[in-house]
Amino acid sequence: MTTWTHGLLAFSIYQPFKKYNWKKAVWWAIFPDLFWGIPLAIYLLISHASIPNDFNQAPSWFYTLYGSSHSFVIAFIVIWIVYYITKKFHSEMLAWPFLHILMDIPGHTHFQTPFLYPLSNFSIHGFFSWTDKYFDIASYAIPLLIISFTFFGKKLLQKKY
Numbered sequence: 001m002t003t004w005t006h007g008l009l010a011f012s013i014y015q016p017f018k019k020y021n022w023k024k025a026v027w028w029a030i031f032p033d034l035f036w037g038i039p040l041a042i043y044l045l046i047s048h049a050s051i052p053n054d055f056n057q058a059p060s061w062f063y064t065l066y067g068s069s070h071s072f073v074i075a076f077i078v079i080w081i082v083y084y085i086t087k088k089f090h091s092e093m094l095a096w097p098f099l100h101i102l103m104d105i106p107g108h109t110h111f112q113t114p115f116l117y118p119l120s121n122f123s124i125h126g127f128f129s130w131t132d133k134y135f136d137i138a139s140y141a142i143p144l145l146i147i148s149f150t151f152f153g154k155k156l157l158q159k160k161y
Contacts, residue, residue, distance in 0.1 A: 001103050001104065001109055001130050001139045002130065002136070003030050003034070003037070004030070004097055005028040005032040005136075005139040005140055005143065006030055006032075006033070006095075006100045006103065007026040007029050007030045008140065008144070009029065009103070009139075009142070009143045010022070010025040010026045010028070010029035010030075010095040010099050010144040011025070011026050011097050011147070012026070012142075012143035012144070012146035012147045012150070013095075013099065013146065014026075014092065014095070014155075015147070015150070016150045020091060020092055022092075023086040023149070024090070024092035024093075025092040025095040025099075026095070026096040027092075028092055028093050028094075028096040028100075029096065029100050030100075031046055031069070031096060031100070031101045032069035032096060032100045032101065032104075033068050033069070033100075035065055035069035036062060036065035036066045036069055038078070039061075039062075039065060040058065040059075040062055040065075043059060044122040066114075067114045067117035067118065067121075068117065068118075070100075070101055070104060070113045070114060070115060071101070071114065071116065071117040071118070072097050072101055072115050072116065073114060073116060073117065073118065073119055074117070074118075075093075075096045075097040075101060076097065077092075078096075079093045079096075079097075080092070101113060101115055104130075105123075105124055105126065106124075106126050106127045106128065107126050107127075107128060107129065107135065107152070108114070108123075108126040108129070108130065109125060109126040109127075109128065109129045110129065112124060112125060112126065
């Protein structure tokens, strides 16, 4: 999925529930790609390097950032640390492991998600590529359908009662 479709999915799931802050959920859903993407963009601008055609051409530190932000291990440790410090469970943070990492695993065929990093570099060859046009259409259509059903469902319930 693209960074933005992760955010759209988080919005579609968290927005209907008043007790959750959908903006925080969207942040945590897009955070993993921003964690490696922003430093890579800054590096490319400063070094005047061209965008790598292949992930194997990226700077070595990129793999550490990507692995860290796409790891269930790291995500759950960070969620636990935030809980420990604030004494409050921030359920919006679950968008990171469940609406980003979990969604990336089946959709990465060429650059698999190292979801157990740093314990292991194990990854699963995805079933489809997020760059496939049909998957790309579906990754936008599904959250938009959820949003539509939520919106029209609320309207129908308001008319009945």
